[in-house]
């Protein structure tokens with residue numbers, strides 16, 4: 001029996017982008033406060049229409065319903081694109097998430113990895129259209145976050161330019177499998193506890209498919225410490241976008257904005273969602289030549305490429321130490337493990 005989860009109520013701020021140009025000073029303030037205190041916020045009035053979000057979810061479900069051998073024609077690779085099936089192991093759990101996912105980018109890394117129209121008519125064009133819409137919302141947030149930190153308005157936007165071929169921002173379509181409600185002795189991890197290593201994540205979920213939980217309490221980006229009390233990340237409508245600060249922005253803000261641990265809970269207690277869950281995460285990640293350093297220069301200057309390589313190295317080191325502590329059979333699987341995508345790690349959770 002899994003131990004009972006300790007929950008605390010925390011408010012996840014709701015931020016409206018309505019009347020953006022006139023309300024920008026208020027939005028900057030609200031965003032900065034949410035980023036400092038919780039690292040998560042729910043975005044409303046962002047202009048992305050419900051039917052376009054529904055259409056992208058329908059697209060995602062259609063992709064995951066394709067035969068395995070068709071999905072296998074667009075396999076995941078270390079550029080962090082493509083399809084994986086039950087192969088992402090989080091250092092916090094040492095076991096694969098019970099899910100499948102398909103990662104999409106704007107640029108050159110997608111060569112040969114788009115699912116073709118012969119299998120899924122319009123998939124590529126609909127996905128790209130949606131990604132550009134989410135990018136536009138992200139750019140509004142980037143402008144506000146830059147102002148909040150005292151940078152020029154275009155400071156973050158230029159380092160995440162989706163029209164450049166080396167853009168690394170990634171949209172991940174996720175499908176978590178239904179979990180047996182009777183205890184068969186196995187833990188069915190969905191997304192084990194982690195922090196995202198990118199800049200800013202925008203997450204779309206479906207009403208009734210709950211499971212996202214957060215665990216604030218991290219003080220510095222170089223450490224994984226967080227508390228043990230979780231908060232359910234509830235949302236009101238399928239149009240709400242749950243946003244969270246990633247490690248990159250935590251470091252870029254000299255630890256002022258917090259990259260918070262979160263998970264999609266492995267269902268184990270009454271009230272948990274055992275049904276399948278679809279979600280869509282959009283990870284804003286810097287171009288490789290972005291120059292990253294906070295206004296107070298707390299951490300040395302690094303490029304976007306170096307930051308990502310370092311995050312991967314930390315991930316694999318934490319994963320290896322978790323696997324070393326497990327049985328030889330599990331250690332053997334580490335050789336073929338999928339890299340974290342945009343998800344950094346926790347040694348403590």
Ligand SMILES: O=C(O)CCC(=O)C(=O)O
Pocket residue numbers: 172174191196203205212262263264279280281342343
């Ligand atoms: O599926 C979700 O709701 C969250 C996924 C997530 O946190 C991640 O992929 O980094």
Ligand SMILES: [Fe+2]
Pocket residue numbers: 194195196262343
């Ligand atoms: Fe995440």
